[in-house]
Amino acid sequence: MKKKVVLGLLGVSLDMGTRENRWEKWRPTVSLCQHEDLIIDRYELLYQQRFNNLAKTVTKDIESISPETEVVHSLIEMRDPWDFEEVYGCLHDFARNYDFKDDEEYYVHITTGTHVAQICLFLLTESYHFPAKLIQSSPDKKKKNYAGTYTIIDLDLSRYDKLANRFLVEAVESQDLLKAGISTKDRKFNELIEQIEKVSMRSQAPILLTGPTGAGKSQLAQKIYELRKQKNKLQGNFVEVNCATLRGDAAMSTLFGHKKGSFTGASNDRAGLLKEAENGLLFLDEIGELGLDEQAMLLRALEDKTFLPLGSDTPVKSEFQLICGTNRKLHESVRNKTFRDDLLARINIWDFELPGLKDRAADIAPNIDHELQKFAALSGNLLRFTVESKKEYLNFATSAEAVWAGNFRDLNASIHRMSTLADTARISVDDVHAEISLLKKKWLHTGKEEQVFQLEEFLSEEQIAAIDPFDRPQLANVIRVCKESKSLSQAGRTLFSVSRLTKKVSNDSDRLRKYLAKFGLSWDGLNT
Ligand SMILES: Nc1ncnc2c1ncn2[C@@H]1O[C@H](COP(=O)(O)OP(=O)(O)O)[C@@H](O)[C@H]1O
Ligand SMILES: [Mg+2]
Known part of the structure:
Protein backbone atom coordinates (compact mmCIF):
# COMPACT_ATOMS: atom_id res chain seq x y z
CA MET A 1 0.00 0.00 0.00
CA LYS A 2 1.27 3.40 -0.93
CA LYS A 3 1.34 6.09 1.71
CA LYS A 4 -1.39 8.67 1.35
CA VAL A 5 -0.20 12.25 1.43
CA VAL A 6 -2.51 15.27 1.36
CA LEU A 7 -1.21 18.67 0.29
CA GLY A 8 -3.43 21.53 1.39
CA LEU A 9 -3.53 25.17 2.34
CA LEU A 10 -4.54 26.09 5.87
CA GLY A 11 -8.08 27.46 5.74
CA VAL A 12 -7.61 30.74 7.53
CA SER A 13 -11.33 31.22 8.17
CA LEU A 14 -12.80 27.73 7.72
CA ASP A 15 -10.16 26.04 9.90
CA MET A 16 -10.43 28.76 12.57
CA GLY A 17 -11.35 28.05 16.18
CA THR A 18 -9.50 27.75 19.45
CA ARG A 19 -12.30 27.26 21.95
CA GLU A 20 -13.88 23.95 22.89
CA ASN A 21 -16.90 24.50 20.63
CA ARG A 22 -14.61 24.31 17.58
CA TRP A 23 -15.26 20.56 17.64
CA GLU A 24 -18.89 21.21 16.78
CA LYS A 25 -17.92 22.87 13.57
CA TRP A 26 -16.79 21.48 10.24
CA ARG A 27 -13.16 22.48 9.74
CA PRO A 28 -11.98 21.19 6.35
CA THR A 29 -8.38 20.38 7.26
CA VAL A 30 -9.14 18.72 10.60
CA SER A 31 -12.32 17.08 9.34
CA LEU A 32 -10.58 15.52 6.36
CA CYS A 33 -8.40 13.58 8.84
CA GLN A 34 -11.46 12.26 10.65
CA HIS A 35 -12.70 9.87 7.96
CA GLU A 36 -12.33 6.21 8.82
CA ASP A 37 -12.16 5.19 5.18
CA LEU A 38 -9.42 7.69 4.38
CA ILE A 39 -6.27 7.10 6.38
CA ILE A 40 -3.90 9.97 5.75
CA ASP A 41 -0.28 9.17 6.51
CA ARG A 42 0.98 12.68 6.08
CA TYR A 43 -0.61 16.10 5.77
CA GLU A 44 1.53 18.80 4.17
CA LEU A 45 0.05 21.96 5.60
CA LEU A 46 0.86 25.09 3.64
CA TYR A 47 0.39 28.47 5.29
CA GLN A 48 1.73 31.97 5.70
CA GLN A 49 3.92 32.77 8.69
CA ARG A 50 1.34 35.04 10.27
CA PHE A 51 -1.08 32.13 10.72
CA ASN A 52 1.44 30.19 12.79
CA ASN A 53 -0.83 29.96 15.84
CA LEU A 54 -3.77 28.65 13.88
CA ALA A 55 -1.50 26.09 12.21
CA LYS A 56 -0.35 24.91 15.64
CA THR A 57 -3.93 24.43 16.89
CA VAL A 58 -4.97 22.59 13.76
CA THR A 59 -1.90 20.35 13.99
CA LYS A 60 -2.60 19.55 17.64
CA ASP A 61 -6.22 18.73 16.82
CA ILE A 62 -5.24 16.44 13.97
CA GLU A 63 -2.79 14.63 16.25
CA SER A 64 -5.52 14.08 18.82
CA ILE A 65 -8.11 12.64 16.41
CA SER A 66 -5.77 10.92 13.97
CA PRO A 67 -2.45 10.03 15.62
CA GLU A 68 -1.32 8.10 12.52
CA THR A 69 -1.25 11.35 10.51
CA GLU A 70 2.05 13.18 10.54
CA VAL A 71 1.53 16.91 9.96
CA VAL A 72 4.36 18.67 8.16
CA HIS A 73 4.43 22.47 8.01
CA SER A 74 5.50 24.38 4.94
CA LEU A 75 5.66 28.13 4.95
CA ILE A 76 4.67 29.85 1.76
CA GLU A 77 5.16 33.54 1.50
CA MET A 78 2.64 35.45 -0.52
CA ARG A 79 1.68 39.01 0.23
CA ASP A 80 -1.64 38.93 -1.57
CA PRO A 81 -3.47 35.58 -1.72
CA TRP A 82 -5.83 37.10 -4.33
CA ASP A 83 -3.08 37.96 -6.77
CA PHE A 84 -3.13 35.29 -9.43
CA GLU A 85 0.46 35.68 -10.58
CA GLU A 86 1.86 35.68 -7.09
CA VAL A 87 -0.16 32.72 -5.86
CA TYR A 88 0.56 30.72 -8.98
CA GLY A 89 4.27 31.54 -8.63
CA CYS A 90 4.40 30.40 -4.98
CA LEU A 91 2.53 27.17 -5.56
CA HIS A 92 4.49 26.47 -8.71
CA ASP A 93 7.76 26.88 -6.77
CA PHE A 94 6.46 24.64 -4.04
CA ALA A 95 5.53 21.91 -6.53
CA ARG A 96 8.87 22.12 -8.31
CA ASN A 97 10.86 21.84 -5.11
CA TYR A 98 8.77 19.09 -3.59
CA ASP A 99 10.26 15.64 -3.53
CA PHE A 100 7.43 13.48 -4.90
CA LYS A 101 8.12 9.79 -4.28
CA ASP A 102 6.95 6.71 -6.17
CA ASP A 103 5.76 4.91 -3.05
CA GLU A 104 3.47 7.76 -2.02
CA GLU A 105 0.06 8.71 -3.33
CA TYR A 106 -0.76 12.40 -3.42
CA TYR A 107 -4.00 14.32 -3.00
CA VAL A 108 -4.37 18.06 -3.41
CA HIS A 109 -7.02 19.46 -1.09
CA ILE A 110 -8.80 22.20 -3.02
CA THR A 111 -11.42 23.21 -0.47
CA THR A 112 -9.28 25.68 1.48
CA GLY A 113 -7.50 28.85 0.38
CA THR A 114 -8.78 31.73 -1.73
CA HIS A 115 -10.58 30.98 -4.98
CA VAL A 116 -7.45 32.14 -6.72
CA ALA A 117 -5.41 29.56 -4.83
CA GLN A 118 -7.96 26.85 -5.64
CA ILE A 119 -7.78 27.67 -9.35
CA CYS A 120 -3.99 27.60 -9.24
CA LEU A 121 -4.01 24.23 -7.45
CA PHE A 122 -6.32 22.86 -10.12
CA LEU A 123 -4.15 24.16 -12.96
CA LEU A 124 -0.96 22.83 -11.42
CA THR A 125 -2.53 19.42 -10.88
CA GLU A 126 -3.99 19.33 -14.36
CA SER A 127 -0.55 20.08 -15.78
CA TYR A 128 1.07 17.34 -13.63
CA HIS A 129 3.14 19.80 -11.60
CA PHE A 130 1.36 18.09 -8.74
CA PRO A 131 1.25 14.41 -9.72
CA ALA A 132 -1.90 14.07 -7.63
CA LYS A 133 -5.61 13.55 -7.51
CA LEU A 134 -7.80 16.38 -6.34
CA ILE A 135 -9.72 16.03 -3.12
CA GLN A 136 -12.67 18.19 -2.32
CA SER A 137 -14.42 18.21 1.05
CA SER A 138 -17.69 19.66 2.26
CA PRO A 139 -19.71 19.86 5.48
CA ASP A 140 -22.45 17.38 6.20
CA LYS A 141 -25.67 19.13 5.23
CA LYS A 142 -27.60 17.70 8.15
CA LYS A 143 -24.80 18.69 10.54
CA LYS A 144 -24.89 15.26 12.12
CA ASN A 145 -21.36 14.44 11.34
CA TYR A 146 -18.57 16.99 11.75
CA ALA A 147 -16.25 15.06 9.50
CA GLY A 148 -18.40 16.05 6.53
CA THR A 149 -17.93 14.34 3.20
CA TYR A 150 -15.18 14.21 0.60
CA THR A 151 -14.87 13.49 -3.12
CA ILE A 152 -11.79 12.42 -5.01
CA ILE A 153 -11.37 13.76 -8.52
CA ASP A 154 -8.88 11.89 -10.66
CA LEU A 155 -8.20 14.07 -13.68
CA ASP A 156 -6.64 11.08 -15.41
CA LEU A 157 -9.99 9.33 -15.59
CA SER A 158 -11.61 9.37 -18.99
CA ARG A 159 -14.72 11.17 -17.82
CA TYR A 160 -12.58 14.19 -17.00
CA ASP A 161 -10.93 13.79 -20.34
CA LYS A 162 -14.33 14.64 -21.73
CA LEU A 163 -13.95 18.09 -20.20
CA ALA A 164 -10.74 18.57 -22.09
CA ASN A 165 -12.37 17.14 -25.18
CA ARG A 166 -14.91 19.92 -25.11
CA PHE A 167 -12.14 22.30 -26.01
CA LEU A 168 -11.17 20.04 -28.87
CA LEU A 354 -3.65 27.96 -50.10
CA PRO A 355 -3.17 25.14 -52.59
CA GLY A 356 -4.92 25.11 -55.94
CA LEU A 357 -7.62 22.55 -56.68
CA LYS A 358 -5.17 20.35 -58.63
CA ASP A 359 -3.17 19.87 -55.45
CA ARG A 360 -6.27 18.82 -53.52
CA ALA A 361 -7.50 15.94 -55.63
CA ALA A 362 -9.09 14.22 -52.61
CA ASP A 363 -11.21 17.30 -51.99
CA ILE A 364 -12.78 17.49 -55.42
CA ALA A 365 -15.54 14.99 -54.57
CA PRO A 366 -16.70 16.69 -51.35
CA ASN A 367 -16.54 20.03 -53.14
CA ILE A 368 -18.73 18.77 -55.97
CA ASP A 369 -21.37 17.79 -53.41
CA HIS A 370 -21.00 21.17 -51.77
CA GLU A 371 -21.45 22.96 -55.10
CA LEU A 372 -24.57 20.90 -55.86
CA GLN A 373 -25.99 21.95 -52.49
CA LYS A 374 -25.10 25.56 -53.20
CA PHE A 375 -26.87 25.37 -56.54
CA ALA A 376 -29.89 23.80 -54.84
CA ALA A 377 -30.02 26.62 -52.32
CA LEU A 378 -29.97 29.13 -55.17
CA SER A 379 -32.38 27.48 -57.56
CA GLY A 380 -34.49 25.25 -55.35
CA ASN A 381 -33.45 22.21 -57.39
CA LEU A 382 -31.17 19.63 -55.88
CA LEU A 383 -29.52 17.80 -58.76
CA ARG A 384 -27.49 14.65 -58.50
CA PHE A 385 -25.16 12.77 -60.79
CA THR A 386 -25.93 9.25 -61.93
CA VAL A 387 -23.40 6.69 -60.76
CA GLU A 388 -21.80 6.60 -64.22
CA SER A 389 -21.79 10.33 -64.84
CA LYS A 390 -20.27 11.01 -61.45
CA LYS A 391 -17.55 8.50 -62.15
CA GLU A 392 -16.75 10.06 -65.52
CA TYR A 393 -16.74 13.59 -64.19
CA LEU A 394 -14.57 12.68 -61.21
CA ASN A 395 -12.17 10.76 -63.43
CA PHE A 396 -11.71 13.77 -65.59
CA ALA A 397 -11.67 16.25 -62.71
CA THR A 398 -8.85 14.42 -60.96
CA SER A 399 -6.86 13.65 -64.11
CA ALA A 400 -3.80 15.52 -65.35
CA GLU A 401 -5.93 16.83 -68.22
CA ALA A 402 -7.99 18.95 -65.87
CA VAL A 403 -6.07 22.20 -65.47
CA TRP A 404 -8.51 23.88 -63.04
CA ALA A 405 -6.91 27.20 -63.94
CA GLY A 406 -9.52 29.14 -61.98
CA ASN A 407 -9.59 26.57 -59.17
CA PHE A 408 -12.82 26.68 -57.13
CA ARG A 409 -14.20 29.37 -59.36
CA ASP A 410 -13.98 26.91 -62.29
CA LEU A 411 -15.46 24.04 -60.31
CA ASN A 412 -18.28 26.24 -59.14
CA ALA A 413 -19.04 27.40 -62.70
CA SER A 414 -18.78 23.87 -64.07
CA ILE A 415 -21.30 22.42 -61.61
CA HIS A 416 -23.52 25.42 -62.16
CA ARG A 417 -23.54 24.82 -65.95
CA MET A 418 -24.26 21.11 -65.70
CA SER A 419 -27.01 21.66 -63.13
CA THR A 420 -28.63 24.27 -65.34
CA LEU A 421 -28.42 22.25 -68.54
CA ALA A 422 -29.49 18.87 -67.12
CA ASP A 423 -32.98 18.02 -68.37
CA THR A 424 -33.91 15.84 -65.43
CA ALA A 425 -32.94 15.77 -61.76
CA ARG A 426 -29.92 13.70 -62.76
CA ILE A 427 -26.82 15.02 -64.51
CA SER A 428 -26.33 12.52 -67.34
CA VAL A 429 -23.20 11.12 -68.95
CA ASP A 430 -23.95 13.30 -71.99
CA ASP A 431 -24.14 16.41 -69.83
CA VAL A 432 -20.76 15.47 -68.39
CA HIS A 433 -19.21 14.88 -71.81
CA ALA A 434 -20.41 18.25 -73.07
CA GLU A 435 -19.05 19.94 -69.95
CA ILE A 436 -15.68 18.21 -70.24
CA SER A 437 -15.15 19.44 -73.81
CA LEU A 438 -16.18 22.91 -72.76
CA LEU A 439 -13.68 22.92 -69.89
CA LYS A 440 -10.91 21.65 -72.14
CA LYS A 441 -11.61 24.43 -74.59
CA LYS A 442 -11.61 27.02 -71.82
CA TRP A 443 -8.30 25.88 -70.44
CA LEU A 444 -6.70 25.93 -73.82
CA HIS A 445 -6.62 29.69 -73.39
CA THR A 446 -5.29 29.79 -69.89
CA GLY A 447 -1.57 29.71 -69.40
CA LYS A 448 -1.66 28.88 -73.06
CA GLU A 449 1.59 28.12 -74.76
CA GLU A 450 2.83 30.17 -77.66
CA GLN A 451 2.13 27.30 -80.03
CA VAL A 452 -1.57 27.49 -79.36
CA PHE A 453 -1.58 31.11 -80.54
CA GLN A 454 0.21 30.00 -83.71
CA LEU A 455 -2.19 27.13 -84.26
CA GLU A 456 -5.21 29.35 -83.75
CA GLU A 457 -4.41 31.22 -86.92
CA PHE A 458 -5.19 28.10 -88.99
CA LEU A 459 -7.28 25.86 -86.79
CA SER A 460 -10.49 26.31 -84.86
CA GLU A 461 -10.64 25.88 -81.08
CA GLU A 462 -12.40 22.54 -81.54
CA GLN A 463 -9.66 21.34 -83.87
CA ILE A 464 -6.90 22.38 -81.48
CA ALA A 465 -8.69 20.79 -78.56
CA ALA A 466 -8.74 17.52 -80.56
CA ILE A 467 -4.95 17.50 -81.01
CA ASP A 468 -2.82 15.80 -78.37
CA PRO A 469 -0.75 18.28 -76.40
CA PHE A 470 2.14 15.99 -77.41
CA ASP A 471 1.68 16.94 -81.07
CA ARG A 472 0.97 20.65 -80.65
CA PRO A 473 4.57 21.99 -80.44
CA GLN A 474 5.63 19.93 -83.45
CA LEU A 475 2.73 21.10 -85.57
CA ALA A 476 3.34 24.72 -84.53
CA ASN A 477 6.97 24.39 -85.58
CA VAL A 478 6.04 22.85 -88.94
CA ILE A 479 3.65 25.73 -89.61
CA ARG A 480 6.32 28.29 -88.72
CA VAL A 481 8.81 26.70 -91.15
CA CYS A 482 6.17 26.54 -93.89
CA LYS A 483 5.45 30.23 -93.47
CA GLU A 484 9.12 31.12 -93.63
CA SER A 485 9.76 29.01 -96.73
CA LYS A 486 9.23 29.98 -100.37
CA SER A 487 7.99 26.59 -101.52
CA LEU A 488 6.71 23.27 -100.22
CA SER A 489 9.93 21.55 -101.26
CA GLN A 490 12.10 24.15 -99.48
CA ALA A 491 10.08 23.64 -96.31
CA GLY A 492 10.41 19.86 -96.76
CA ARG A 493 14.18 20.11 -97.12
CA THR A 494 14.46 22.17 -93.92
CA LEU A 495 12.19 19.92 -91.92
CA PHE A 496 13.73 16.60 -93.05
CA SER A 497 17.30 17.85 -93.35
CA VAL A 498 18.78 14.88 -91.49
CA SER A 499 16.78 11.88 -92.69
CA ARG A 500 16.83 13.01 -96.37
CA LEU A 501 20.64 12.45 -96.42
CA THR A 502 20.20 8.70 -95.96
CA LYS A 503 17.50 8.37 -98.64
CA LYS A 504 18.10 7.54 -102.30
CA VAL A 505 14.95 9.28 -103.48
CA SER A 506 13.94 12.37 -101.56
CA ASN A 507 10.22 12.54 -100.81
CA ASP A 508 10.27 15.51 -98.41
CA SER A 509 7.41 17.37 -100.09
CA ASP A 510 5.21 14.33 -100.02
CA ARG A 511 5.95 13.60 -96.34
CA LEU A 512 5.18 17.19 -95.43
CA ARG A 513 1.95 17.24 -97.44
CA LYS A 514 0.75 14.07 -95.72
CA TYR A 515 1.69 15.38 -92.28
CA LEU A 516 -0.27 18.62 -92.83
CA ALA A 517 -3.24 16.69 -94.20
CA LYS A 518 -3.46 14.73 -90.95
CA PHE A 519 -4.50 17.98 -89.27
CA GLY A 520 -6.71 19.12 -92.15
CA LEU A 521 -4.05 21.61 -93.35
CA SER A 522 -2.46 22.19 -96.79
CA TRP A 523 0.49 24.20 -98.15
CA ASP A 524 -1.84 26.48 -100.06
CA GLY A 525 -4.05 26.98 -97.06
CA LEU A 526 -1.08 28.06 -94.97
CA ASN A 527 0.36 30.42 -97.56
CA THR A 528 -2.64 32.36 -98.78
N1 LIG B 1 -12.41 25.79 -49.85
C1 LIG B 1 -13.35 26.01 -50.78
N2 LIG B 1 -14.13 25.04 -51.20
C2 LIG B 1 -15.05 25.26 -52.12
N3 LIG B 1 -15.30 26.41 -52.70
C3 LIG B 1 -14.55 27.42 -52.34
C4 LIG B 1 -13.54 27.28 -51.37
N4 LIG B 1 -12.97 28.45 -51.21
C5 LIG B 1 -13.58 29.28 -52.06
N5 LIG B 1 -14.54 28.67 -52.73
C6 LIG B 1 -15.39 29.25 -53.74
O1 LIG B 1 -14.56 29.49 -54.86
C7 LIG B 1 -14.78 30.79 -55.38
C8 LIG B 1 -13.51 31.60 -55.33
O2 LIG B 1 -13.09 31.81 -54.02
P1 LIG B 1 -12.32 33.12 -53.56
O3 LIG B 1 -12.25 33.08 -52.09
O4 LIG B 1 -12.93 34.32 -54.18
O5 LIG B 1 -10.88 32.86 -54.18
P2 LIG B 1 -9.61 33.84 -54.27
O6 LIG B 1 -9.87 35.00 -53.40
O7 LIG B 1 -8.47 32.99 -53.79
O8 LIG B 1 -9.46 34.18 -55.71
C9 LIG B 1 -15.89 31.38 -54.55
O9 LIG B 1 -17.10 31.16 -55.25
C10 LIG B 1 -15.90 30.58 -53.29
O10 LIG B 1 -17.20 30.48 -52.76
MG1 LIG C 1 -9.96 37.02 -53.93
Missing part, protein backbone atom coordinates in the same frame (compact mmCIF):
# COMPACT_ATOMS: atom_id res chain seq x y z
CA VAL A 169 -14.76 19.84 -30.10
CA GLU A 170 -14.86 23.61 -30.07
CA ALA A 171 -11.71 23.80 -32.16
CA VAL A 172 -13.14 21.30 -34.65
CA GLU A 173 -16.30 23.38 -34.94
CA SER A 174 -14.18 26.45 -35.63
CA GLN A 175 -12.20 24.60 -38.30
CA ASP A 176 -15.49 23.53 -39.84
CA LEU A 177 -16.54 27.15 -40.08
CA LEU A 178 -13.25 28.07 -41.75
CA LYS A 179 -13.79 25.28 -44.27
CA ALA A 180 -17.26 26.64 -45.01
CA GLY A 181 -18.74 23.36 -43.76
CA ILE A 182 -17.09 21.26 -46.48
CA SER A 183 -15.62 18.06 -45.04
CA THR A 184 -12.35 18.20 -46.86
CA LYS A 185 -10.19 15.09 -46.91
CA ASP A 186 -6.84 16.38 -48.08
CA ARG A 187 -4.50 15.91 -45.12
CA LYS A 188 -2.26 18.85 -45.89
CA PHE A 189 -5.17 21.21 -46.39
CA ASN A 190 -6.79 20.10 -43.14
CA GLU A 191 -3.52 20.67 -41.30
CA LEU A 192 -3.33 24.11 -42.81
CA ILE A 193 -6.84 24.92 -41.60
CA GLU A 194 -5.98 23.60 -38.12
CA GLN A 195 -3.09 26.02 -37.97
CA ILE A 196 -5.12 28.91 -39.31
CA GLU A 197 -7.77 28.21 -36.66
CA LYS A 198 -5.18 28.30 -33.90
CA VAL A 199 -3.61 31.49 -35.19
CA SER A 200 -7.00 33.15 -35.74
CA MET A 201 -7.99 32.46 -32.16
CA ARG A 202 -4.69 33.20 -30.45
CA SER A 203 -3.15 36.03 -32.41
CA GLN A 204 -4.22 39.37 -33.76
CA ALA A 205 -1.13 39.83 -35.89
CA PRO A 206 -1.57 40.31 -39.65
CA ILE A 207 -2.15 37.23 -41.78
CA LEU A 208 -1.04 36.86 -45.39
CA LEU A 209 -3.02 34.45 -47.56
CA THR A 210 -1.26 33.46 -50.75
CA GLY A 211 -2.25 31.12 -53.53
CA PRO A 212 -3.60 31.09 -57.07
CA THR A 213 -6.79 32.82 -58.08
CA GLY A 214 -9.91 30.99 -56.96
CA ALA A 215 -8.06 29.04 -54.26
CA GLY A 216 -10.39 30.55 -51.68
CA LYS A 217 -8.39 33.43 -50.18
CA SER A 218 -11.27 35.91 -50.07
CA GLN A 219 -13.68 33.35 -48.69
CA LEU A 220 -11.22 32.29 -45.99
CA ALA A 221 -10.60 35.90 -44.93
CA GLN A 222 -14.35 36.35 -44.49
CA LYS A 223 -14.59 33.12 -42.49
CA ILE A 224 -11.71 34.12 -40.20
CA TYR A 225 -13.64 37.31 -39.51
CA GLU A 226 -16.84 35.38 -38.76
CA LEU A 227 -14.97 33.06 -36.40
CA ARG A 228 -13.33 35.92 -34.51
CA LYS A 229 -16.58 37.77 -34.28
CA GLN A 230 -18.36 34.67 -32.98
CA LYS A 231 -15.69 34.26 -30.29
CA ASN A 232 -15.73 37.96 -29.36
CA LYS A 233 -12.22 38.58 -30.62
CA LEU A 234 -13.39 41.70 -32.43
CA GLN A 235 -16.41 44.00 -32.55
CA GLY A 236 -16.09 46.01 -35.74
CA ASN A 237 -16.89 45.30 -39.39
CA PHE A 238 -15.39 43.21 -42.13
CA VAL A 239 -14.07 45.67 -44.71
CA GLU A 240 -12.77 44.31 -47.96
CA VAL A 241 -11.07 45.93 -50.95
CA ASN A 242 -9.31 44.63 -54.01
CA CYS A 243 -6.15 46.71 -54.33
CA ALA A 244 -6.02 46.08 -58.08
CA THR A 245 -9.02 48.40 -58.42
CA LEU A 246 -7.31 51.28 -56.57
CA ARG A 247 -5.51 53.83 -58.70
CA GLY A 248 -4.29 57.43 -58.30
CA ASP A 249 -5.89 59.93 -55.89
CA ALA A 250 -8.85 57.63 -55.51
CA ALA A 251 -6.57 54.92 -54.07
CA MET A 252 -5.34 57.13 -51.23
CA SER A 253 -8.76 58.50 -50.53
CA THR A 254 -10.48 55.08 -50.60
CA LEU A 255 -8.05 53.69 -48.06
CA PHE A 256 -7.21 56.66 -45.86
CA GLY A 257 -10.09 59.05 -46.49
CA HIS A 258 -9.93 62.68 -47.55
CA LYS A 259 -10.87 66.20 -46.55
CA LYS A 260 -13.53 67.95 -48.55
CA GLY A 261 -11.89 69.85 -51.44
CA SER A 262 -8.59 68.00 -51.26
CA PHE A 263 -8.87 67.12 -54.95
CA THR A 264 -11.32 67.69 -57.78
CA GLY A 265 -14.44 65.75 -57.02
CA ALA A 266 -13.85 65.60 -53.27
CA SER A 267 -17.08 67.34 -52.37
CA ASN A 268 -17.40 65.82 -48.88
CA ASP A 269 -15.18 64.48 -46.14
CA ARG A 270 -14.62 60.76 -46.46
CA ALA A 271 -13.55 58.43 -43.63
CA GLY A 272 -11.76 55.80 -45.74
CA LEU A 273 -11.67 52.03 -45.36
CA LEU A 274 -9.01 51.93 -42.61
CA LYS A 275 -11.31 53.98 -40.41
CA GLU A 276 -14.36 51.92 -41.39
CA ALA A 277 -12.48 48.81 -40.28
CA GLU A 278 -11.78 50.27 -36.83
CA ASN A 279 -11.94 47.48 -34.20
CA GLY A 280 -12.83 45.12 -37.01
CA LEU A 281 -10.96 43.41 -39.81
CA LEU A 282 -9.55 44.90 -43.01
CA PHE A 283 -9.00 42.51 -45.90
CA LEU A 284 -6.66 43.90 -48.55
CA ASP A 285 -7.02 41.56 -51.51
CA GLU A 286 -4.32 41.54 -54.21
CA ILE A 287 -2.07 43.60 -51.95
CA GLY A 288 0.75 43.14 -54.48
CA GLU A 289 -1.08 45.61 -56.75
CA LEU A 290 -0.98 48.45 -54.20
CA GLY A 291 0.97 51.53 -55.33
CA LEU A 292 4.18 52.53 -53.52
CA ASP A 293 2.71 55.70 -51.98
CA GLU A 294 -0.20 53.75 -50.54
CA GLN A 295 2.23 51.12 -49.28
CA ALA A 296 4.18 53.78 -47.37
CA MET A 297 1.02 55.16 -45.79
CA LEU A 298 -0.25 51.69 -44.92
CA LEU A 299 3.03 50.84 -43.22
CA ARG A 300 2.72 53.92 -41.05
CA ALA A 301 -0.88 53.07 -40.24
CA LEU A 302 0.21 49.59 -39.12
CA GLU A 303 3.13 50.80 -37.07
CA ASP A 304 1.69 53.91 -35.43
CA LYS A 305 -2.02 53.09 -35.73
CA THR A 306 -2.41 56.56 -37.28
CA PHE A 307 -2.46 57.96 -40.81
CA LEU A 308 -3.18 61.17 -42.65
CA PRO A 309 -6.31 61.49 -44.79
CA LEU A 310 -5.73 63.15 -48.16
CA GLY A 311 -5.56 66.95 -47.77
CA SER A 312 -5.53 66.80 -43.97
CA ASP A 313 -2.70 67.40 -41.54
CA THR A 314 -4.47 65.94 -38.54
CA PRO A 315 -3.58 62.29 -38.05
CA VAL A 316 -6.50 59.89 -37.70
CA LYS A 317 -6.38 56.89 -35.37
CA SER A 318 -7.69 53.45 -36.22
CA GLU A 319 -6.85 50.04 -34.84
CA PHE A 320 -7.91 47.08 -36.90
CA GLN A 321 -6.93 43.50 -37.62
CA LEU A 322 -5.43 42.89 -41.04
CA ILE A 323 -5.52 40.08 -43.57
CA CYS A 324 -3.85 40.47 -46.95
CA GLY A 325 -4.34 38.29 -50.00
CA THR A 326 -2.12 37.91 -53.04
CA ASN A 327 -1.41 35.55 -55.91
CA ARG A 328 1.92 37.21 -56.53
CA LYS A 329 5.24 36.13 -55.14
CA LEU A 330 5.78 39.23 -53.01
CA HIS A 331 9.46 38.43 -52.50
CA GLU A 332 9.94 38.80 -56.23
CA SER A 333 8.02 42.08 -56.16
CA VAL A 334 10.41 43.26 -53.44
CA ARG A 335 13.32 42.38 -55.69
CA ASN A 336 11.72 44.29 -58.57
CA LYS A 337 11.18 47.23 -56.21
CA THR A 338 7.43 47.23 -56.72
CA PHE A 339 6.79 46.17 -53.12
CA ARG A 340 8.34 47.56 -49.95
CA ASP A 341 10.32 45.01 -47.99
CA ASP A 342 9.47 46.67 -44.66
CA LEU A 343 5.77 46.40 -45.44
CA LEU A 344 6.16 42.75 -46.42
CA ALA A 345 7.92 42.05 -43.12
CA ARG A 346 5.01 43.68 -41.30
CA ILE A 347 2.20 41.78 -43.07
CA ASN A 348 3.58 38.29 -43.38
CA ILE A 349 4.00 37.42 -39.73
CA TRP A 350 1.63 34.55 -40.51
CA ASP A 351 1.90 33.38 -44.07
CA PHE A 352 -0.45 30.68 -45.33
CA GLU A 353 -0.34 29.32 -48.84
